[in-house]
Amino acid sequence: MAFSNISIKLVRTIPAGSPTLKDFKVEAVDTPSESSLKPNEVLIRSLYFSCDPYFRGRLSGTKDSYVTSFIPGNPLEGRGIGIVEASTSPKFSKGDMITSAAFKWENYFISSDAQLTNIPSNTGISPGNHLGVLGMPSFTAYVGLVHLCKAQAGETILVSAASGAVGQMVVQLAKTRGLRVIGAAGSDDKVEFVKSLGADVVFNYKTCGNLGDTVKKAAPQGIDIYFDNVGGELLDVALSSMRFFGRIAACGMISQYNATPETAYHIKNLGNVVTKKVTIYGYIVSDYFAKPVYKDFIDEVSARFKKGDIQYKLDEVVGIENAPQALLDLFEGKNFGKRVVKVGGVI
Ligand SMILES: NC(=O)c1ccc[n+]([C@@H]2O[C@H](COP(=O)([O-])OP(=O)(O)OC[C@H]3O[C@@H](n4cnc5c(N)ncnc54)[C@H](OP(=O)(O)O)[C@@H]3O)[C@@H](O)[C@H]2O)c1
CATH class of the missing domain: 3.40.50.720 (NAD(P)-binding Rossmann-like Domain)
Known part of the structure; x- marks a missing residue:
C-alpha cells in the first residue's frame, strides 16, 4: 500500500519582517521506499515536530549563524520524534522510537543513522514530552x-x-x-x-x-x-x-x-x-548536550517530573499541514506552552 507523504517547504528566504503562510508550501511528495535505503540509513515515520523560535533565524537566509539557514525549495527541519519503519543500520530496528535534531518536516523521510538517537521504551515519558519536559x-x-x-x-x-x-x-x-x-x-x-x-x-x-x-x-x-x-x-x-x-x-x-x-x-x-x-x-x-550538565538535567528533571514535583505544558497542533501556522504562532504569542506538531493524518 502506498503511504501519502506531505512535505513542508520554504518558498523564499525572509531576511527581516514577519513571515506569512505564503512563505511555506505544503506539498505532496513521493514516499521513500525501503528499497531506496543505502547502508546505515533509516526510513522514519514522523510522530512529532518541535516548533522553535530559532527557526526564525533559519528562515532568514543568513550564512553568519551557529545553525544553517533553510534553503528555498527544501523541507524545513528541526527536532522531532518518530518511529523506524525500515533500517539498514545495525543501530536501529523497525519499531524503534528515535529522535534527532534534523527531522525533515515530512511524514516519511530517510536519515543517516549518525543523526539519530534511540528513545528507550521504558522512560515513562510520553513521546511528545521528549520534545517538552526532557527536550x-x-x-x-x-x-x-x-x-x-x-x-x-x-x-x-x-x-x-x-x-x-x-x-x-x-x-x-x-x-x-x-x-x-x-x-x-x-x-x-x-x-x-x-x-x-x-x-x-x-x-x-x-x-x-x-x-x-x-x-x-x-x-x-x-x-x-x-x-x-x-x-x-x-x-x-x-x-x-x-x-x-x-x-x-x-x-x-x-x-x-x-x-x-x-x-x-x-x-x-x-x-x-x-x-x-x-x-x-x-x-x-x-553546545551543552555533550557536557556533564546534560546528565544532571535529565536526572533531576525526569525524577521530579515522575514524582509530580514538576509539571510541563505541551501545546499540540494536530496535522502536518498545520505546521507552518503552528510555527508562525510563536511570534505572536499564540502558543500556550511548548508548541509541537502531532504529525498525524497518515493513511
Ligand atoms: N539560547 C538557546 O539555546 C535557546 C534555546 C531555546 C530557545 N531559546 C530562546 O528562548 C526564547 C523562548 O523560546 P521558547 O521555545 O520557550 O518559546 P515560547 O516561549 O514557547 O514561545 C514564544 C513566546 O514568546 C513570546 N513572544 C512572542 N513574540 C513576542 C514579542 N514580540 N514580544 C515579547 N514576547 C513575545 C510569546 O509569549 P507571551 O505570550 O508571553 O508574550 C510566545 O508565546 C526564544 O527567544 C528562543 O529563541 C534559546
Whole structure:
C-alpha cells in the first residue's frame, strides 16, 4: 500500500519582517521506499515536530549563524520524534522510537543513522514530552539558570515569556532552588498558569502599564537574575533593575526576531552592566548536550517530573499541514506552552 507523504517547504528566504503562510508550501511528495535505503540509513515515520523560535533565524537566509539557514525549495527541519519503519543500520530496528535534531518536516523521510538517537521504551515519558519536559527548551532553562547563572536560594529572578517552553521550566527550577520568582507573560491565562507553577509575582506585560514601574514594584530591592527570552523593552527595564553582581541569561530575544531596521528596539540601559557589575551569559544550548550538565538535567528533571514535583505544558497542533501556522504562532504569542506538531493524518 502506498503511504501519502506531505512535505513542508520554504518558498523564499525572509531576511527581516514577519513571515506569512505564503512563505511555506505544503506539498505532496513521493514516499521513500525501503528499497531506496543505502547502508546505515533509516526510513522514519514522523510522530512529532518541535516548533522553535530559532527557526526564525533559519528562515532568514543568513550564512553568519551557529545553525544553517533553510534553503528555498527544501523541507524545513528541526527536532522531532518518530518511529523506524525500515533500517539498514545495525543501530536501529523497525519499531524503534528515535529522535534527532534534523527531522525533515515530512511524514516519511530517510536519515543517516549518525543523526539519530534511540528513545528507550521504558522512560515513562510520553513521546511528545521528549520534545517538552526532557527536550531542548527545558535543557536550555537548566543551562541558563543552574549552570551559567548559578541561581542561589534567596535571590530574585525575573523570567520573560514565563509560560513558554523555556520559561515554564525556568520558573519551576528557580522555585525548587528557593528563589523569589517574578514572571512576565502575554495574556491573563498565561499569567494564571505561571502563578500555578509557584511564581511569586506574575504580570501581563501587555496590560500592566509602565513596565519599569511594574518591575520595580515586583522587585523593590532589584533583580539578581534576569532570564531573558524576549530582548527589547523588557530587557532594557531589567537592565535598569539589576542588583550588584547580577546575572543575565541571554537565552533569546524573540521580540526582535521579526524586527526591521526601522522597528528594532534600541537598548538604553547597557551602562548598568558596568556600574552594577552584571555578567551577561549569551549561550546556545546545543553546545551543552555533550557536557556533564546534560546528565544532571535529565536526572533531576525526569525524577521530579515522575514524582509530580514538576509539571510541563505541551501545546499540540494536530496535522502536518498545520505546521507552518503552528510555527508562525510563536511570534505572536499564540502558543500556550511548548508548541509541537502531532504529525498525524497518515493513511
Ligand atoms: N539560547 C538557546 O539555546 C535557546 C534555546 C531555546 C530557545 N531559546 C530562546 O528562548 C526564547 C523562548 O523560546 P521558547 O521555545 O520557550 O518559546 P515560547 O516561549 O514557547 O514561545 C514564544 C513566546 O514568546 C513570546 N513572544 C512572542 N513574540 C513576542 C514579542 N514580540 N514580544 C515579547 N514576547 C513575545 C510569546 O509569549 P507571551 O505570550 O508571553 O508574550 C510566545 O508565546 C526564544 O527567544 C528562543 O529563541 C534559546
